[in-house]
Amino acid sequence: MPHPDPLLLIPGLNCTERAFVPLLPSLWEQTTVTLVNHRRGDTMADIAAAILAEAPPRFALLGFSMGGYIAFEILRQAPARVSRLCCLATMARPDTAEQADNRRRMMALAAGGKFDSVAGANFPNTVHPDNVDDVALRSAHLTMARDTGAQTYIAQQRAILSRTDSRPLLPTLAIPTAVIVGSADQVTGADGARQIAEAVPGARLTLIEGAGHLVPLEKPAETATAILDWLRS
Known part of the structure; x- marks a missing residue:
């Protein structure tokens, strides 16, 4: 039986809707899917x-990486409109000082005309070690970065740096919540996912083996199964 609420999918930093393409055939069988444009504004609030402003009155919400940060902000702004939440490879806590400094360094390189090198250098950290030499994954990662562009990348990083600590929000959530993460996620980390799952009442954590941060492209079948389990719960 199809899920009654449409599903909004929010991509991550330097990602486009392409990150979700392998999941769509399975998700379309269960519900209406909207691929969200997260490339407008340089604050989470905006x-x-x-x-x-473009979303249906009520919807299920999935945020991937930076998309999770946006999802938390949506829950702050319009909690009654969200019927359920899926946190995919994301975290609720702010950056560490080291992470924030690295973001600023990447922003400076992108602003200085080295955006392709930023995307290329980041790729090994976004996938499972077994997938570092995967040509198709590397190509998809670079294509999404180029489609995003340096200016939008910098604006997204600015929004991430100024985001609100979402940990106080977590215990207040009273909607079905799934937390999905790759076992070798080096960006937001399995620990960040566990923190969300432990704080949200009734949340379910799914650890996907053989995947890093780019879990929807690395392990699409396993990711789709976990999402469908959440929609059917």
């Missing part, structure tokens, strides 16, 4: 408001 990005979330732009999404809400």
Whole structure:
């Protein structure tokens, strides 16, 4: 039986809707799917408001990586409109000082005309070690970065740096919540996922073996199964 609420999918930093393409055939069988444009604004509040302005009155919400940060902001702005939440390879806590410094360094390189090198250098950290030499994954990663562009990348990083700590929000959530993460996620990390799952009442954690941060492209079948389990719960 199809799920009654449409599903909004929010991509991550330097990602486009392409990150979700392998999941769509399975998801379309269960519900109406909207691929969200998260490339407008340079604060989480503005990005979330732009999404809400075009969203249906009530919806299920999935945020991938940065998309999870946006999802938390949507829940702050319009909690009654979200019927369920899926946190895919994301975290609720702010950056560490080291992470924030690295973001600023990447922003400076992108602003200085070295955006392709930024995307290329980041790829090994976004996938499972077994997938570092996967040509198709590397190509998809670079294509999404180029489709995003340096200016939008910098704006997204600015929004991430200024985001609100979402940990106080987690215990207040009273909607079906799934947390999905790759076992070798080096970006937001399995620990970040566990923190969300432990704080949200009734949340279910799914650890996907053989995947890093780019889990929807690395392990699409396993990721789709976990999402469908959440939609059917």
